[in-house]
Amino acid sequence: MSGGLLEVEALSVAYQRGPGPAVEALRGVSLSAQTGEVVGIVGESGSGKSTLAAALIGLMAPAAQVTGGSIRLRGMDLADLSADQMRALRGREIAMVFQDPMTSFNPVIPLGQQLVDYQHNLQGPSRAQKRQRAVAMLARVGISDAVACMGRFPHELSGGMRQRAAVAAALLMTPSVLVADEPTTALDVTMEAQVLHLLRELRRDYHGAIIVVTHHLGVIGELCDRVYVMYAGQVVEQALVDDIYHAPRHPYTAALIACDPGSLARLTPVLPTIPGRPPDLAPPPKGCAFAPRCGLAMDLCRTTPPPRVQVSPTQSALCHRVQG
Amino acid sequence: MSFVAELTEAEPSPPRGPSALRALLADPMGLFGLIVVAGFLAMALLAPWVAPYDPVKIDVMHKFLPPTLAHWAGTDQLGRDTLSRIIWGARTALSIALLATGMAGVVGLLLGMVAGFGPRWLDGVLVLLFDSLSSLPMILFALAVITVIGPGTGTLILVVVLISIPGYARLIRAQTLALKGADYILAERAMGASAARIILAHLMPNVVGPLVIVVSMDIPVVIMLEAGLSYLNLGVRPPTPSWGNILYDGYTSLRSSPTIVIAAGVPLVLSTLGFTFLGEGLRDALDPTLQVRVRR
Amino acid sequence: MSALFALQGVSVDLPLASGLAALLPGGGPRLNLLEDISLEIGSSEIVGLVGESGSGKTTLARAMLGLTPISGGTMQFQGKAVGPRGSFTALRRHAAMAFQDPVASLSPRMRVGALLTEPYAIHAIPKAERRSAADLLAEVGLSAQLASRYPGELSGGQARRVCVARALALQPALMVADEPTAGLDVSVQGEVLNLMTGLRASLGLSLLIISHNLAMLRHVSDRIAILYLGRMVEQGPTAAVFAAPLHPYTRSLIASEPQPDPRRRRADLAIRGEIPSVLQRPKGCVFHTRCPIAADFCATTKPEMRQLAPGRLVRCHLAQLT
Numbered sequence: 001m002s003g004g005l006l007e008v009e010a011l012s013v014a015y016q017r018g019p020g021p022a023v024e025a026l027r028g029v030s031l032s033a034q035t036g037e038v039v040g041i042v043g044e045s046g047s048g049k050s051t052l053a054a055a056l057i058g059l060m061a062p063a064a065q066v067t068g069g070s071i072r073l074r075g076m077d078l079a080d081l082s083a084d085q086m087r088a089l090r091g092r093e094i095a096m097v098f099q100d101p102m103t104s105f106n107p108v109i110p111l112g113q114q115l116v117d118y119q120h121n122l123q124g125p126s127r128a129q130k131r132q133r134a135v136a137m138l139a140r141v142g143i144s145d146a147v148a149c150m151g152r153f154p155h156e157l158s159g160g161m162r163q164r165a166a167v168a169a170a171l172l173m174t175p176s177v178l179v180a181d182e183p184t185t186a187l188d189v190t191m192e193a194q195v196l197h198l199l200r201e202l203r204r205d206y207h208g209a210i211i212v213v214t215h216h217l218g219v220i221g222e223l224c225d226r227v228y229v230m231y232a233g234q235v236v237e238q239a240l241v242d243d244i245y246h247a248p249r250h251p252y253t254a255a256l257i258a259c260d261p262g263s264l265a266r267l268t269p270v271l272p273t274i275p276g277r278p279p280d281l282a283p284p285p286k287g288c289a290f291a292p293r294c295g296l297a298m299d300l301c302r303t304t305p306p307p308r309v310q311v312s313p314t315q316s317a318l319c320h321r322v323q324g
Numbered sequence: 325m326s327f328v329a330e331l332t333e334a335e336p337s338p339p340r341g342p343s344a345l346r347a348l349l350a351d352p353m354g355l356f357g358l359i360v361v362a363g364f365l366a367m368a369l370l371a372p373w374v375a376p377y378d379p380v381k382i383d384v385m386h387k388f389l390p391p392t393l394a395h396w397a398g399t400d401q402l403g404r405d406t407l408s409r410i411i412w413g414a415r416t417a418l419s420i421a422l423l424a425t426g427m428a429g430v431v432g433l434l435l436g437m438v439a440g441f442g443p444r445w446l447d448g449v450l451v452l453l454f455d456s457l458s459s460l461p462m463i464l465f466a467l468a469v470i471t472v473i474g475p476g477t478g479t480l481i482l483v484v485v486l487i488s489i490p491g492y493a494r495l496i497r498a499q500t501l502a503l504k505g506a507d508y509i510l511a512e513r514a515m516g517a518s519a520a521r522i523i524l525a526h527l528m529p530n531v532v533g534p535l536v537i538v539v540s541m542d543i544p545v546v547i548m549l550e551a552g553l554s555y556l557n558l559g560v561r562p563p564t565p566s567w568g569n570i571l572y573d574g575y576t577s578l579r580s581s582p583t584i585v586i587a588a589g590v591p592l593v594l595s596t597l598g599f600t601f602l603g604e605g606l607r608d609a610l611d612p613t614l615q616v617r618v619r620r
Numbered sequence: 621m622s623a624l625f626a627l628q629g630v631s632v633d634l635p636l637a638s639g640l641a642a643l644l645p646g647g648g649p650r651l652n653l654l655e656d657i658s659l660e661i662g663s664s665e666i667v668g669l670v671g672e673s674g675s676g677k678t679t680l681a682r683a684m685l686g687l688t689p690i691s692g693g694t695m696q697f698q699g700k701a702v703g704p705r706g707s708f709t710a711l712r713r714h715a716a717m718a719f720q721d722p723v724a725s726l727s728p729r730m731r732v733g734a735l736l737t738e739p740y741a742i743h744a745i746p747k748a749e750r751r752s753a754a755d756l757l758a759e760v761g762l763s764a765q766l767a768s769r770y771p772g773e774l775s776g777g778q779a780r781r782v783c784v785a786r787a788l789a790l791q792p793a794l795m796v797a798d799e800p801t802a803g804l805d806v807s808v809q810g811e812v813l814n815l816m817t818g819l820r821a822s823l824g825l826s827l828l829i830i831s832h833n834l835a836m837l838r839h840v841s842d843r844i845a846i847l848y849l850g851r852m853v854e855q856g857p858t859a860a861v862f863a864a865p866l867h868p869y870t871r872s873l874i875a876s877e878p879q880p881d882p883r884r885r886r887a888d889l890a891i892r893g894e895i896p897s898v899l900q901r902p903k904g905c906v907f908h909t910r911c912p913i914a915a916d917f918c919a920t921t922k923p924e925m926r927q928l929a930p931g932r933l934v935r936c937h938l939a940q941l942t
Contacts, residue, residue, distance in 0.1 A: 044805035158894050159673070184878075188672035189832055190891050193876035197889045215805060218878025222885055241882045259806045261835035263880050267859070268839050269817060271810030507724040511783075514685045516712030517742050529729040 004032040005209050006056075006177050011069035013051055013060065023282040025051040027233040028069065033177065033209035038199075040224030040241065041213045044256075046278040047230040053181045053213045057096045058086050073177070092121045095175035099182035101162035104169075105154040111165060112150025118169045137168040141198055160191030164198060176208045183212065184219060196222050217260045221245060226314070229253045232278050232289035239315035249309075250317040251294045288320065296321050354605020360598025364591075368415040375408035380563045388581040397587040400570070401577050406587050409565040414591065416477075416566045421546040424481045428488035429539045433532065435489065436496025437523050441504060451497075454490035462487050466553060475558045484546050495538060499531035541603035544596035551592055567592050623660035623696075624794055624826050625684065625715070630657040630693035632676070632683050650691075653679045653898065654850045657693070658925065661794065664820050666827040668841030668858065670834060670873070674898045675847035677830045678720070681796050684828075685717050698793070713743055715794040716787035720802055722779035726771035732757075732782055733767030739789045751789065760785040760815060776803055780812050788819070795819070796828045801836060813840055834877050838862050843931070846870050849898060849906045852925065856932040864942060866934040868911045905937065913938055 011029045014022040026048045033039045043049040054060045056071065058078060071078045073093055081089065098104050105114055115134035116127065125133065131150070138146035141164040154162055163183065170178055180199070184192040200223060203210060212223055220227055220241060227244045229237040229252065237250035245263075248254045255274045257263050264272075276293040279285045288294070291301040301320050309322045349355055367374060376396075383403035391398045397406035439450040466483045473479050503509060512522050547567075553559030554568025555575075562569055567588050574584030633650040654676040661667050671677040682688040684695065686708035695703045697711045719725035726735055733753040740750045754764035760781040771779060780800070787795055797816060801809040817840055819825040831837055837844060838858060845855040846869065854867040865871045875890035893910040896902055902909045908918040918937055925935045932941075 044807060158897070160894055188895065189834070189873060190672060190876050190895065192878065193886075193890060194892075196878060197886070216878065217806070217880035221880040221882045222878045224882075245881055246883075256807060257880065259810060260880055261809075261833070261839055262877065264839060270814050271836070271839060273810035273814070274807035507719050507721055508727045510682070510687050511717070511719055511725040512727070513687055514712065514717045515739055515742055516709065517738075521742065525730070526727045530727075 004034050005074060006033040006211075007070075007072040007075075008032070008052075008056075009070050009072070011052075011055065011071060012067045013048075013055055013064055014067045015061070015063050016065070017063065017282070021283045022065075024067075024284050025064070025233055025281060026055070027281075027284060029230070029233070029235055030069075031228050031235065031238070033211055035176070035207060035209055036203070037225045038203055038210045038212060038223055040220040040227040041211065041230060042215065042217065042220050042227060042256075043230035044215055044278070046232065046281070048233040049213050049215075049230050050181065051233075052230070053096070053179055053211075056177070056179050056211065057090060057094050059096075088121065091118070091173040091175065093175055094177045094179065095170040095173050097163075097166050097170050097178065097180040097183050099185050101159055101166050101186060102154070104162070104166045107154055109153075110150070111152055111154060111157070115150070115165075115169055115172060118172050121173060134168070134172060137172050138165065141165070141168045141171075141202075142194065143168075158191075159187055160194060163187060163191070163195055167195070167198065167202075171202070171206070177211065178206070178208060179211045179213065181213045182215070185214070185216065192219075199223055217257065218262055229256070233281055233284065234289065234318060236290065236319070237315075237317045239311075243312075243315050247315075249311050249315065249322045250290075250319050251296050251321070252290045253317075255293075255295075288318075351605050351608060353601045354609060357598050357601030357603070357605050360594060361602050364414050364418060364595050364598065367411055368418040371412050371415045375405075375411040377405035377408040379404060379408040379412040379565045381405075388577065390581065391583055398581055398583045400573050400584055401580070406570070406584055409570055410567070410587055410591055412565040413567045413570060413588075414595075416560055416564060417547045417550060417591075417595065420477060420481060420484075420550050420560075421543045424484035424546055425488060425539050425542050427481070428485045429492055429535060431485070432489045432492025433496050433528070433535060436493040437500050437527055437531065439493065440497040440500025441519065441523055441527065447497075450493070454493055457486060458490035458494075460487075462549070463552075466549070467558070470553075470558050475553075475561065477560055477564075480550060480553060480559050484549065488542060488546075492535060492538065496531050496535060499534060500527055503527060503530055537603055537607040540599060540606060543603075544599040547595055547599075548592070624663050624665075624698060625659075625661040625828075626696045627657055627659045627684070628694045628696075630680075630683065630695060631655045631691050632679055632688060633691040651898065652850060652901070654683070656925070657847075657852050659845055659852070659855070661826050661828055663793070663826055664824045665843065666817060666820060666829065666841045668837035668844040669828060669830045669847065670832065670837065670844060671830075671847035672832060672895055674849050674895055676850040676898075677847050678798060679850075680847070681717065681798055681828070681830055684796065685715065686711065713790060714792050715796065716790070716792040717796045718780070718783045718787055718798065718800060720799040722776060722783045723771050723774065725783055726779060728771055730770075731767065732769050732771065732774070735771070736767070736782070736786050736789060739786065743790065745790070756785040756789055757782075759788060761811075777808060777811070780804070781815070784812065784815060788823075791823060792825065794826045794828070796830070798830045799832070800829060801831065801833055809836065834874060846873070849896065849901055851906050851935060852933075853907065853936070854934045856929075860929075860932060866928060866932065866939040866941070867907075867936050868913055868939075869907050872910075872912075905935075 008029060008031045011026055012024065013026040014024045016022045029052060041049050041052060051060065066079065078086065105111065112131065112134060116130045119130045119133065135146045135150060138149055143149050143161055143164055157165065184195050187195060196219065199210065212219060214220065224241050227239060227241050228235045229244065229250065231252050237248065237253045244253060245257060248257060259272050259274060261271060274293055279289050287302040287304055288306045291297040294301065298320065306318050306320045308316050308318050309324045310316045311322060311324060381404060385403060386399055387401055387403040389395050389399040395405050395407065397410065400406055435450060439447045465487060469483050470479055509522060509526060512526055550559055550566065551568035551571065554566040555572045559568055560566040570584060570588040574588055578585060631652065632654040633652050636649045636651055657680060669677050679688060683690050686702065690703055694701060697715065700710065702708055702711050736753040736756045737750065753767045757764055757766055762778060762781055766774065766778065774782065795816065800812050800816065804812065813836065816827055820827065829837065829841060841858050843856065844858045844861050846853050846867065848869050854861065854865065854870045861870065862874065865874055872891035879885065891910055896909060904919045904921055905923050908914040911918065915938065923935050923937045925933050927933050928939065928941045
């Protein structure tokens with residue numbers, strides 16, 4: 001799929017941690033996002049999903065190096081941009097909502113002022129108009145007393161309200177791509193439901209792409225159109241959300257879904273697990289990264305990197321055992 | 325962002341302890357401080373063997389000698405070898421400073437832990453005590469005590485101990501209060517550990533770190549205090565050599581021999597710098613948040 | 621049949637005054653964290669405790685272990701009173717707690733081996749009955765070489781298992797686990813849970829699992845208790861509560877859980893409004909501000925806990941068995 005809004009092509013990122021081989025956090029990751037769709041990136045610890053989120057907004061750690069591939073926004077390669085150009089891009093084109101609503105805002109500046117500051121990229125509106133936009137956006141994200149909220153400090157709001165304010169802040173910049181990194185992980189169940197509902201509603205009016213990065217399969221199920229499943233720095237499967245859940249082709253995807261207590265149909269007092277641990281990525285394993293933990297692994301899996309098999313126009317899996 | 329947590333999830337971090345020492349040695353200021361302090365400690369310990377002459381031996385025939393091969397720093401108004409007096413002065417300075425701060429540190433540690441961990445009424449009483457003690461200006465308090473008890477090494481140590489305890493105790497108390505609600509302290513209580521066990525085995529190792537740093541930063545202050553009081557003839561009694569005494573002697577005989585003042589001033593400056601650098605180096609080396617920078 | 625642990629009408633207040641005001645009769649202003657909590661945990665029973673922020677679930681766990689004093693009500697462990705009117709010694713010997721942050725609950729400057737055998741030293745267990753650190757580690761599936769490490773050198777999963785191993789050292793009758801799956805990947809959550817629930821079969825251990833993860837508790841617990849803003853709103857056998865929740869909050873909670881199956885995606889919100897702060901607890905029924913079926917008197921009258929069926933308790937004016 002070319003000509004998309006956001007195209008990540010064979011992106012590889014490595015961290016140099018002291019002497020010895022670098023940690024290859026991302027290995028040839030490709031994904032795309034079109035205007036109007038919600039893309040989910042699901043993975044567990046060590047999958048590289050957070051590195052990917054950081055790479056998208058260009059805020060990776062100083063020790064991280066892009067060792068291959070590209071990120072293109074509307075065809076423009078982000079690596080070609082200077083630091084100033086990247087900074088201009090951030091906010092205007094790509095905005096991010098972080099996991100921890102407490103640290104998303106400056107604790108000593110009132111919320112309203114921060115929301116106005118977030119709009120600094122916009123040339124047209126005056127300061128008063130920016131305030132009005134901020135109030136309208138706060139109301140839009142479901143904060144009841146938006147005007148009063150403008151004068152409050154972040155710590156005076158509850159976690160759910162702060163996260164909604166963070167979504168408002170991101171949207172005020174009218175980005176083309178909104179990246180949400182674990183947007184509901186720090187929230188209570190009922191607050192999580194509200195923020196998910198908000199994101200679901202927003203996509204109706206929002207003219208851009210939303211990328212949700214999470215480890216929570218429930219968030220994926222409730223929100224996303226297409227899903228990329230990550231393991232050990234690679235995309236092991238991508239598909240429409242319905243196929244991911246009802247017809248997963250990669251053994252890891254199937255095992256992951258089977259472990260989620262929310263998807264177990266019958267009562268299972270002994271919960272399923274995937275035995276073992278993700279592999280060390282410094283250096284990464286030669287064959288399939290999931291082979292040591294895979295119930296279907298053959299000798300070939302351990303020695304040769306698996307091919308990406310296109311199962312259907314919308315689904316592909318990185319596995320030797322999958323037939324196209 | 326959680327990508328750092330992602331990276332370190334599978335692999336535990338390397339052990340601490342030895343790396344703190346390595347970090348200290350890697351820091352040039354800390355290394356300088358360590359060398360200087362080690363040097364003075366050696367001087368103080370080995371004074372009887374290192375000093376060329378007996379520091380109190382009077383030889384009026386050879387008074388006010390300039391620096392010669394026989395007397396590297398010359399002699400003072402009573403013909404005593406200045407270098408030997410300086411070397412023995414190190415013993416005086418360090419023994420007083422280490423003894424005083426050590427005692428104050430131990431008492432401050434215990435009182436601070438008790439105040440922080442014990443019942444609130446006890447905390448209230450102790451804090452009142454600390455506030456009262458620390459509201460007294462240091463020099464005036466010292467002079468007052470000296471007037472009552474009389475000058476001397478013992479008085480000096482007592483004054484330093486009394487003045488230092490509140491600061492140390494408050495530091496330890498703050499650390500204890502912060503750690504009191506820590507999960508691992510709760511876990512120990514949940515297991516039935518006694519207050520004594522919690523304080524000694526679990527609190528102390530975790531609160532003592534900043535205290536060590538503060539104490540080592542205080543040592544040069546005490547050295548200066550001792551020198552100052554000795555200079556005013558209110559500290560160490562002559563003929564015991566003290567850098568302060570020597571400085572005073574040098575000041576009164578400035579026209580006859582300028583070297584004495586310099587000879588007394590140099591170790592004062594060097595020891596102060598050395599201990600201060602060591603203290604700062606220790607602080608940086610023991611600070612886990614700074615370790616990331618050092619380890620690169 | 622007496623319960624292993626019984627709470628009756630327990631309440632916990634947090635004193636707010638300090639200094640001289642604390643000397644006032646009654647202790648000055650207090651913040652109520654829990655009120656009228658009654659719960660029984662039987663032998664070899666797994667009870668789930670559910671609540672969101674401000675529910676008081678962690679406070680309850682700490683009160684049960686004597687880490688927070690209770691201000692009212694009674695607690696009994698193995699038939700004997702604990703709390704202000706009794707000592708916690710027996711409880712500390714026979715009940716253990718696994719804290720939410722496993723690395724933080726291990727003393728940072730003690731090695732794992734020393735931490736594991738510390739319970740024996742605390743309770744002066746005779747040498748013959750002590751097990752070695754290596755044995756304890758093996759019981760939770762960890763290698764013996766972890767004994768020489770410091771807690772800061774363990775991964776989250778390893779630390780969690782070390783905490784369980786330490787809790788097991790004294791062969792407790794009851795283990796309280798505070799958010800045992802928090803921060804754990806879904807694919808390894810089962811390891812720690814299966815380890816703990818398996819102890820019910822091997823040791824007859826009772827478990828109190830505190831979690832906001834309803835889906836997990838549904839599979840793992842025998843009975844479930846739901847807290848909201850410091851009040852117990854529903855209690856009952858897990859299967860029955862999930863099949864037919866009686867309290868509107870329980871219903872909202874179950875309906876709010878994000879579903880991984882996209883075909884069962886929610887169209888609408890199950891619950892509106894924010895969780896009120898404990899500093900401004902609603903009067904009357906604490907849930908009435910967000911309740912879909914609240915009546916006028918719900919705002920003024922506090923509901924009592926009612927037993928609608930054997931074992932099924934609910935605190936609501938309007939709840940009925942369907």
